[in-house]
Each structure stands twice: as C-alpha cells, then as structure tokens.
Amino acid sequence: MQADPISLLPDTIEWRRETAQVPYRAALEEMERRNAAIAEGTARELVWLLEHPPVYTAGTSAAAAELLDPRFEVVEAGRGGRYTYHGPGQRIGYVLLDLRTRARDVRGFVHAIEGWVIDTLGSFGVEAWRAEGRIGIWTRDIDGTEAKIGAIGVRIRRWVTMHGFSVNLSPDLSHFTGIVPCGIDEFGVTSLARLGLAVSAEEWDTALLAQAPAFLAKLDTPCP
Template sequence: MQVVNLLHSGFTDYREVDAMQRRLHADTLNGGPDSLIVAQFSPTWTAGRHTKPEDIRDQSLPVIAVDRAGSVTWHGPGQVVIYPVVRLKQPVDLIAWIRSVEYGVIETVREEWGLPAHRIEGRAGVWLTEEGRPDRKICAIGLKVAQGSTLHGIALNVSIDRAHAFGGIIPCGLADAQVASLNWEGITSTVSAAAGALIPRLFHSIRPQLATPDQELETRTTA
C-alpha cells in the first residue's frame, strides 16, 4: 500500500485532493495499488449528503458539496486528513469497514496521547466524553464505498485554532455536541507527528478488510 504524503506541500486545496482520490479510486478498480492519502487542507467547509441549510451559518469559506455521508465539517490548518483508497474484500461489509477505521483512530488517540477516546452508538467519528460536559468529537469520519473500493476518510484535530475553526457551522449537524483537538486537551503535537503515529495503526486496523491484506506500507512523499 502506498502512502501518498502531501504534508510537505503545505496546505493543499481540497479539490486537488478530491481529484487525486478519484484517480486513485479508478486505478484500484483496474488493479492498481491501494493508497493512503495524507494531507492538511486550506480552510474550507465540506458539506456531506445530510447537510441542512441551517448547519452552515457562515459562508465566508468555500463550501464544497461532497458525496460522503454526514453533514458539514471544517478542514484547515492543524488537522491531519487521511483518505484510504483501497479495494475491500468481497462481499463488502460496510459496518466492518467503518469499525476498522474507527478502531485505528481510537487506538492511536488512546495509546499515543493517553486520551480516553471511544465511539458513540449512532454517532460517527471518534469522541471524548466527560460527565457534565457536552460530547466532544476529536476525529471526524466520513466514508464511502463505490464498486468495492473506498473514498473519503478521517480528519483528526491536532493543533487547530479555536478562533478560526468550526465557528461558522454546526459541526456534523450536531447542535448538542462540540469538537475537540489534541492541543485543547493539553497535548502538543505537530500534524506530521500525529500522522506518523496514526498511519501504521490505521493500516493495521483496516488490513483485515482489504481484498489483498498481505501488503506493506510504502511512503511516496510529494513535494
């Protein structure tokens, strides 16, 4: 599996990465390699299939309609995004795929940074919960499977700026929840370091769902 690392390019336009993932998706359907795309986006809103007009209160950032599940979210500085573009084993078990992605993130947040991350039944993503506080999503997960190959992925908040992230939307359309970031939880990490911790664990967790599970990671850095 190739790791297409775009982090050294700085902030990447969402549309460029979206076009890349669709090219790689087409390649996988023709027997090409599985891939993990790793990026940090320029600020933007992405609106999933379940977005309601009232979920976006501020349109000062570009609003990009996307074909993943879920509502609107923010992408931008301090957030690492990973898109697995992989062929799944047949018959495709969509729930097992979602759980495998969630598990990779949960294990990373717990083992690498010591936070009690977990999933919440009926709510996508990876969460932190604490009595007396609203649930806090530290990693958004929005996935799609088309013709047995996957699109979209995860967005882990690492070192985001409270003043400029999420304020203009109802994140994921959940008015009763909040977002979290590693730096807001007292943890200092760069996006690159967080990606380095997450990639191998995510690869290990999704490997049983792959059509060709006997693979190794091969990094291709894009300048």
C-alpha cells in the same frame, strides 16, 4: 536511526504523506481519479495523509440550515454525512482501499477506521470512543463534557473506498462555528492542543502508521 514506519507497511498500498497544504478540490479530483484506477486494476490502493486550507465540505445529507456562516469556500464532497470543516492544524486521512479483496462490509470498514483513530489517540494518552447514534470520534473535553475530536466520512464506489477521517491536532476551533458539525449541535469540538498536548503532523502520522497493520487486519473480518 529509527526506520521510517512506511517501510514496514505492505507495498501493495501507497502510503503518501504531504507536508504542504493541499486544496480540497484538488484532493477530491485526485481521489476520484485514483478510485477509478484502483477499481480498474491500474493503480495501487492509497492511504493519503494531508492537511487542507480552510474549507467547509458538504456530505450527501447536508442540510442548508446547518451552514451558519459560510466564511470559507463550501465544496460538495460526495461523501456520506453532513457539513464538516477542514483546515490547518487538522490531519486528514484519505483511505482508498479495494474491499473486493477484503470483507465486503461497509459497516466493518467504518468501524475499522474509527478503531484506527481511537487506538492512535490512545498512544498519546487520550481516551476516545464511539458514541451510539453520533458519527465521529469522541473524548472528554477540558470542562468534563463529551466533545468531538475526529470526524468520519466515507464513500464506496464499485467496492473501492474514498474519503476517510480527520483528527483535530491544533486547528482554530472557532472555524467550526460556521457550521453545525456533522449535524450535531448539542456537543462541542475539541483538539489535542486544547487538551494540552502538542502533537505535530509528523508525530501523528508516525503513530497512526504504527497502528496500520492492526487496522488492515480488521478489514479481513466482517463487523459482527
């Protein structure tokens, strides 16, 4: 029997995977509590993998004109960035780590998360990349154009991180048309399903956790 990948990861971090949807507001409240507890030294760090019911979230730079059709609940997230969509078929990774014990480098932390997602997509044969001047994870869509397949949004309080990333496995892509995703309207949004790949949440989590040691190692080195 193949070992659970969580058993191979450091036990100083709680690695939590949800199989049921978690309402966004409940997750946000849990993150707020956990962030404070980590900062106080009363809780372990947390990597939390989950899925939300449909919701639009507003980052600190969200512009009202970019909320085109608020057909779902809109929640102020407190993270950096603009509007984004979360919903079924999208895997979320909330990363709550104490950077006081690692390189105190915000840019390096974001760069490491991007690399973690890019490497995991690569394990499914999907080439993905960062794009200069554009937040998120990008790939080649079925029509040959660049399209976003993952979003990044973080907040750091007392050097403890919150929020993290989302990756489109098989969401309803029409739900993204209610906003200008991350303020970028000249590029589309894609998913693994649109690219012809059927990847379950469990398969994604397993591949992501296999890449976790490399992700953590990057946090010990400041971004150049």
